[in-house]
Amino acid sequence: xxxxxxxxxxxxxxxxxxxxxxxxxxxxxxxxxxxxxxxxxxxxxxxxxxxxxxxxxxxxxxxxxxxxxxxxxxxxxxxxxxxxxxxxxxxxxxxxxxxxxxxxxxxxxxxxxxxxxxxxxxxxxxxxxxxxxxxxxxxxxxxxxxxxxxxxxxxxxxxxxxxxxxxxxxxxxxxxxxxxxxxxxxxxxxxxxxxxxxxxxxxx
Numbered sequence: 001x002x003x004x005x006x007x008x009x010x011x012x013x014x015x016x017x018x019x020x021x022x023x024x025x026x027x028x029x030x031x032x033x034x035x036x037x038x039x040x041x042x043x044x045x046x047x048x049x050x051x052x053x054x055x056x057x058x059x060x061x062x063x064x065x066x067x068x069x070x071x072x073x074x075x076x077x078x079x080x081x082x083x084x085x086x087x088x089x090x091x092x093x094x095x096x097x098x099x100x101x102x103x104x105x106x107x108x109x110x111x112x113x114x115x116x117x118x119x120x121x122x123x124x125x126x127x128x129x130x131x132x133x134x135x136x137x138x139x140x141x142x143x144x145x146x147x148x149x150x151x152x153x154x155x156x157x158x159x160x161x162x163x164x165x166x167x168x169x170x171x172x173x174x175x176x177x178x179x180x181x182x183x184x185x186x187x188x189x190x191x192x193x194x195x196x197x198x199x200x201x202x203x204x
Contacts, residue, residue: 037090
């Protein structure tokens with residue numbers, strides 16, 4: 001039995017086993033019709049998140065981020081939105097929007113992409129703990145959904161800067177707007193984001 005000294009080694013092993021080069025668009029086209037509103041919003045939002053994620057990762061070369069994985073997972077992080085009831089996004093599923101993370105995880109696990117799947121589940125907000133789910137009575141599985149690996153944290157961070165509004169897909173939010181949107185969920189969530197910003201976002 002292989003033993004790992006920490007969870008980072010475990011995630012690295014998952015990535016090395018399953019993260020062969022793949023085309024995210026092949027996955028997206030299985031679930032979204034090209035030309036539909038949902039497809040356009042998903043792809044354009046994800047492209048912006050992938051771009052910022054890669055820019056962020058390039059400033060962290062000393063931490064050896066997996067650039068290929070980041071690009072792929074950023075393109076797939078919102079794959080589950082079509083299963084939610086969000087007509088403004090062209091999505092007419094049955095679930096609440098907050099469920100799109102764990103639903104995306106389930107989809108990508110079926111596709112044989114377990115590391116990418118974790119990014120789906122762990123990017124919502126700045127991550128959700130069991131305590132968050134209990135206190136807010138969220139319709140989610142009772143487990144921690146917190147970004148853990150470096151790559152998960154980078155994508156979670158980059159995602160906060162872009163809306164899925166059709167008229168604002170390509171506009172990066174200023175940092176203060178991002179902070180104010182997160183502050184609504186509590187000072188503890190803002191503190192987590194600020195820690196991410198200190199590590200990932202400040203000019204170097």
